[in-house]
Amino acid sequence: MRLKDVKVGLFITGGIAAYKMANFARLLIKEGAQVRVAMTPGAQAFITPLTLQTLTKHSVLVDTFAEEDPEVVQHIHLADWCDIALVAPATANTIAKLAQGLADNVVTSVLLAVTCPIVAAPAMNVNMYQHPATQRNLEQLRQDGVSIIEPATGFLAEGYEGKGRLPEESVLLDHLVQVYWSNNYPQILAGKKVAISAGGTIERIDPVRYISNDSSGKMGYALAQAAKLLGADVTLVSTKPELPLPLGVKPIYVTSAQEMFTQMVALQEASDILIMAAAVSDYRVVNASNHKIKKQDQDSLAIQLAENPDILAHLGQHKRPDQLVVGFAAESQHLIDYARVKLAKKKADWIVANDISDPSIGFNSAENRATLLGKDGQVIELEQQDKLSFALALFKHLGGEVR
Numbered sequence: 001m002r003l004k005d006v007k008v009g010l011f012i013t014g015g016i017a018a019y020k021m022a023n024f025a026r027l028l029i030k031e032g033a034q035v036r037v038a039m040t041p042g043a044q045a046f047i048t049p050l051t052l053q054t055l056t057k058h059s060v061l062v063d064t065f066a067e068e069d070p071e072v073v074q075h076i077h078l079a080d081w082c083d084i085a086l087v088a089p090a091t092a093n094t095i096a097k098l099a100q101g102l103a104d105n106v107v108t109s110v111l112l113a114v115t116c117p118i119v120a121a122p123a124m125n126v127n128m129y130q131h132p133a134t135q136r137n138l139e140q141l142r143q144d145g146v147s148i149i150e151p152a153t154g155f156l157a158e159g160y161e162g163k164g165r166l167p168e169e170s171v172l173l174d175h176l177v178q179v180y181w182s183n184n185y186p187q188i189l190a191g192k193k194v195a196i197s198a199g200g201t202i203e204r205i206d207p208v209r210y211i212s213n214d215s216s217g218k219m220g221y222a223l224a225q226a227a228k229l230l231g232a233d234v235t236l237v238s239t240k241p242e243l244p245l246p247l248g249v250k251p252i253y254v255t256s257a258q259e260m261f262t263q264m265v266a267l268q269e270a271s272d273i274l275i276m277a278a279a280v281s282d283y284r285v286v287n288a289s290n291h292k293i294k295k296q297d298q299d300s301l302a303i304q305l306a307e308n309p310d311i312l313a314h315l316g317q318h319k320r321p322d323q324l325v326v327g328f329a330a331e332s333q334h335l336i337d338y339a340r341v342k343l344a345k346k347k348a349d350w351i352v353a354n355d356i357s358d359p360s361i362g363f364n365s366a367e368n369r370a371t372l373l374g375k376d377g378q379v380i381e382l383e384q385q386d387k388l389s390f391a392l393a394l395f396k397h398l399g400g401e402v403r
Contacts, residue, residue: 001032002177002229002388008033009082009114011107012052014042015089016157017123017166022047024088024169025055031173036078037061040094040107064106075106079113084180087111089123089166092134098146099137117183119176121149126162147179174247178229187231189395194232195267196224197278197311199239201257205303206289214363215279217243219328219387223277224249226391232273237263239278257281257308264311268318273398275326276312279363284308316347324398326350332357339373349375350398352382360384372397 008028012021021037028035037052038061049060059068067074087094087107094108098120103109111118120141128134129151138148149172152165166172198220200213217240224236225246234249237260241253254260257280268274283305293301312327319325327348329339332355339353353371356362361369361384369384372394382393 001030003028003180004032006033006180007081007083008035008176009078009085009110009116010035010037010052011085011087011111012037012039012043012047013087013089013091013094013107014040014045015091015123015166016046017089018043018046020166020169021088022051022055024172025052027169027173028176029056031177036081038075038078038107038110040105042091042093043107061106061110064109075109076113079110079115082114082116083184084116084176085111085114085118086121086172086176087118088121088172090120092122092124092128092131092137095120095122095134095137095141099140099144117147117179118145119147119149119179121166121172121175122151122164123166124151124164125156125158126164129162129164147175149175170244171247178247181229182231185230189227189273190231192232192272193235193270194224194227194273194275195235195237195264195271196220196227196275197237197260197264197280198224198243200279201239201260201281201308202255203257203281203284203308204255204288205285206291206293208292211281211283211285213279213281216240216364217278218364218366219368219391220275220277221246222387222391223275223394226388226395227273229392230395235267235271237267237278257284257311261309261311261314265314265318268315268323271323273324273326274315274319276315277328279330280311281308310346312346312348319347319349324349326352326398328352328354330354330356330363336371336373339371343373343375352394 012018025035035056036058049062052060064075097108103112151163152167153163154165156162156164199217200215203211221243224234227234228246228248236249237252245251252263254263286304286306315325325348327346329342329351331338335353335355339351343351351373361367367384368387368390370382372380380397
């Protein structure tokens, strides 16, 4: 959980998208966050405080002067409590007030007193959003350190298309996580360029058949997200365009081992860390058919295979002294022995040895456990945990070597 025990202040203002905040509050809680809510009078026209109170298990602040606890000043108490604050939806009216430092309701009063990072998600009519005054106010908030989530383009409440929709909940969550991590965790990869491969490559037999493997790509995506959370400039070479792309990660989508080889080699010169998490096909089909191969009146079909380029070996052989090259060894037996052979043969700096015979950490699983082997004889056991936590732990061990 990316926001485990993080105290999130959710500040809801009077836009139609306010109704979406009930589900978003639940999403925050599923991420491990503690959530407390404050609402403007306008927000209460779209969603009731009781709804948010029921979901968060905390009273909702709606009135600056409704002081129920004589030992605290409620809006200051909430401001001090927050680890991060999200204003969503952020209306043009509230944006203008925040830009000018006005505090005429409980939401603006709390936000004027917070010292934690603030994230704002503007949502309004496209003409209101594009108005010069709104754009000036947004720029003022950026200069004041507020992180602004760009609104989405789509069908508006007014019945036509335009820029002004509240982004999807997953986008809001990813942005919130990114801002929190960048402000609260050591950015050990700041200024570094990281290239990561993910997914199982596909070798075509014909337009409807192919050779591949069971790699889900989840480990590579978790590594990309972890590297980004730790401050890196991340490029992900992936065979899995259907997976959600981590916020701020640059994707390059490929299919075959040859295509992945081309892209990873092209990224090597500019990269500080290269990680081959993809499950690359060892062989490709010679003279794959451009048309579907029809069933013949024979008992068997012979397919000729040729060896694919060894991407990890190429990266290891051509790495600079200041680069780290990391590979994965997915084995079902003799795990450490085979991984050590691979480490030496590929000239990698580290090999992550995975036991794929264990279904709890094998292909398509939500968790991972591995032994990290270093070229200088290091042996580090990484405990079983969700893949993002695993990726963060991996980078913690690699971070000291990044120059």
